[in-house]
Amino acid sequence: MVHPQRFRQSIYRNTKAILLPESNIKSQNRWLMLIKLSLSASIPFMIAIFTIVSYIQQMQIDKNNREKDLEIANLTRIQDQMIANITRLHDLEVANLTQIKDWEIAMANLIIANETKIQDRQIAEENRNEDRAQQYDLHYETLYSKYIEDISTIFYKQPYNQTIFTSEENKMLYIRRKTLMTLRSIDSERRSQLFVFLYENNLLPDQSSPNTTISLIGAHLKNITIESPVTGSYQFDYLSLQSLNLMNAIFIGCTFKGNTNFNGSIMTNVQFIGATFEGQLTAYKVKLINASFIDCTFKKKVIFQNCDLSYAKFNRSNFNQLSSVSVILTNGSFIDCKFNGKIEFRDSVMNGISIINSEFEKNIGHEFSSVSLDYSDCHNISLDYVNFHSSSLSYSNFRGAHLTGVQFDLKTFITNSDFSDSIFRWARFDQTNLFGSTIDLNQFYSSEFRNVVLPNGTWVIDKEEILKNGNAEKNCPIPSGNKIQLPWEEEIGPPILYHHNISYSNSLVGNCSYKCPNEDVCCMEQRIELLRYLLFVESGELQYTLSAYFGSDSECAEGLIEVWILTPKWPFRRKFSNPYIKSSGNYIQWQETKDTFKLPKDNEYVFHVRVVFNLYSDSCYIDNIKFRLEQN
Template sequence: MNKILFILVINVLLPMTSTARCAYGCSCYDDSTCDYYCTNNMCENLKSLGQKCSGYYIHPRECGPTSYCDTNSDYTCQSQKSYGEYCTYDYSCASGNCDYTANICQSKRMNLLYLIVIPSVTVFFIVLIIVISVVIRRRRIRKLTFYQAPRVILLPAWAKLALSASVPLMIGIFTIVSYVQQMKISENNREKEEGLANATREKDLSIATLNRLQDQMIANITRYHDLEIANLTQIKDWEIAMANLNIANETKIQDRQIAEDNRREDRAQQQDLHYESLYSKYIDDISAILYKQQYNQSLFTSEETKMLYIRRKTLITLRSIDSERRSFLFIFLYENNLLPDRFSSNSTISLIGADLRNINISSPLTGSYEFYFLSLQSLNMINAVFVDCQFRGETNFSGSIMNNVRFIGAVFEDSLTFYKVKLINASFIDCVFKNKVNFDDSEMSSTQFLRSKFDRLSAMSINFTNGSFHSCQFAGKTDFTRSVMNGITFTHSEFSTDVEHQFIQVSLNYADFHNMSLSHFVFQNSNLSYADFRDTYLHDVQFTSRTLLKKSNFQQANFNRVKFAYVNLVGSTIDSKQLEKSELINIILPNGNWTINREST
């Protein structure tokens, strides 16, 4: 009887018990022996949310009991969905039930087999316990009776019937339990097969999507390359067209330029022929007048009439020809002694009002041009050039316009007069002035004297702003009274120490006297603000009569008999030793203090 009960318990309870699984570190062959999943024959811990996973159908419990491997989240562990949330598979829902029609998690399915099996098993165990209790009690009673009156006691009929019925009942219950387990296994296998089919379908869809994307990418790349080739071809065609257009335009421009050059050359040749014709006609006409006696007697009643005709003819021709032929005409007048001078008015012509612009009078290698008592007054000599010419006797350029004129290597043997002359931006290079030079009342701004030598210089009431004397020598007296000479420089120039050089009522703001030797200079009622006297030797120099020396620089200057009388030195750079060597009479010192009287030491 005990054996029968043991077999019964084993057959009934063994299928219903579950084997214990390993949590971590145990050896394994598949996931069935592990709590979570088996990898490399070893049980592993569950993966946390967000970590990569292998997939539900490879390792169902890899993400734990409340999570699942979501293929839509790039195979990462995600929490299971609650009732009513969106789902794609049963395992993504906590209830294990996903409605594939609406893709929404539903309540857990009710298994009808449990409604049959569980009550049946319960009733069976109750009946079994009652039967066993009755049997045990009856056996105890029989044993007691047997000991009291020994006899053979047979089991009652109902007990035999119960025992006989218990075996098929156990078999039926075992069959039902086995069937339920088999149904569960079949359900699990079906779900796995569906999952595998879904995974295969998803993989196929992924592969198809990937292939489609690759095909689209290849098509896009091919289309992009085709477009790029088409664009490059179009750009190349445009470049070729633009190059051809540029070549055509350049050719057209060159043709126009060549045509314009040809027209200009033709016009120049025509103009040159015209100038040459006028010049030749002038030479022939004047030569006939000068050297054909019969011609002169028939046309001119007197020498004065002849000179007036030559003057009129000369002025008209000078206005009508170019600068090159003006130069030739000037030399023609020079060679025929027709240039004006004040001692031969009857045999020379007056050039007042003549146009001598851009003439170039350069002495030949055979000898210098020598002009005697030349008088070129009130004429236009802009941009004129005189090279290696000698001027003898009194030379007079008064009233003329001589802007940008250049005298190079010129020698003026006697007095020279530039009274009321416009000499703006003129140049005197390597010139020698052997007698008095008069620039009174002239406009000489930005005029330069380079390596020139002066005997006596009178430049009263001139405008010599930004002019310069560079490496010049002044042998005699110089007078710049009432002149404006702001910004003038006397770089490396030398003044005579035997005569007096006067700067009376002169504006010399920003004048440059540095590194010079100044002897017998008188600055009276002049403005020398910001003047530069650095490293200059001053001997017998007087600054008097309200002369302004504001912010002038006497740094490293050497003073010898320097006098400051009624001057303003505010802001000037001058030290106490220099002032001690100077005679000071009623001056304003650099610091603004007054000094009434102090003799030099």
């Protein structure tokens, strides 16, 4: 757009320049006139153009303003809508929070109301229980007081000449019935008091005075607590608590004089704390599950027979002879105990038992016979001259143990047990299975192994002759023609010991052999027992070998001498016989024959070896008859 002021100034300058030369004045005047006319005509045109341009610009400005106003209006509307939405959401959130708060307040009030109601019920229940307990207590007290009064009347208030009992026995029976009925009707606290009352009046069962005391067989003494006063311990003389209920009973600081008898009683969870048993303690068919003997002293023999002592605990207790026969002592424990006199466990199950820091008197010969001690814990134990017969100590812990003169025999199993850092002195292993145990043979000092399965599975078989005098050398040399020696027995005709003094034959079979003295049939037999080898016999992996030397100083036909092996019950029979033998010259020709076989796992352990000399066998000899066992 052209500015009017600047346009006029431009016209003026141009006009002035034209008019300056005088020579051109006229011409300039004409041009000036034309220019003026042009300028006069252009000014309205310019004004029109300017007006049009201004109008267009104003229209564009108005359009832009309208668009901007519309955009602003839209933005304002969107902003107002967003503000309205936010306001609605905030109001909704506030309403929800208010509703939640109101719900929480309502729930809290409900919980408080319920708790208050529960507390009220509990208080009411406690009050009722307290009232009930007071009623029971009053009831128990009434029963107990009536019992005491009744018994006291019998003993102290009733004139002797006016007694209602025809005999002392009837009086004791009445007191017994009254006592049993009362014990079943009162609580444990008064049962304890009643027990003390019987003790103070010398009415407790006394084995030495059965006619002046009552029997408590069938009595209910559950949960009683008998604790000696500080003035002195309760002393029970020859106490006999047979076939009664002593579950959860506690005896603290009591002394049991004379023999004490708990036969047939239920004593689960019973506790003897600081008790002293001065006489023999006998328990036959007693349930002593989880029983505790803490700091107890047993001055005489203790006998447990056919008892269940599972989880029983003997802590810091001293024994003087202990005999346990057919007991169950699984997961029990002897901790810090002292065993004096002979300790004997027979035919018992003691799996998982712990014997820790306990001392056994030396050189006594303690015995564990037919006892299962699997999974037991005996670490750091010290055992001197303890015998384990036909027992099992598998999967047990004997780490750091000191075992002196200990004997394991008669099929004792110690498989997969831990003997790390243990020491064996003068130990004896006979018929013992040590397979899989952690044990070092360097831990043994002057120890003996016979018929043992070593930890690596190797067999150590006793080399002693199983068949006795198979070489005919017993009581030899003697004059020819003597009868056979035991353990051979004559079956048919009398075989004899034949003495031959031939140097070549002596190098093989010694000085004597067996033969039949004439052409008749002879037979001798020997019984063999393999009891010492049962560990191998029952494994089913045993190989048997029967062998003999057959000889002749002239000619012996084949089969004239038969060697049989058989069992008395099991249908088993095997035999082998001599080969043909011919000797020329002044010597006996010998040939060895043997038979090797296996038997099933459940075979007999008794065999008979029979030697039969058939007809015309008087020129035949047999010697060095052997029966051997080997690992297959």
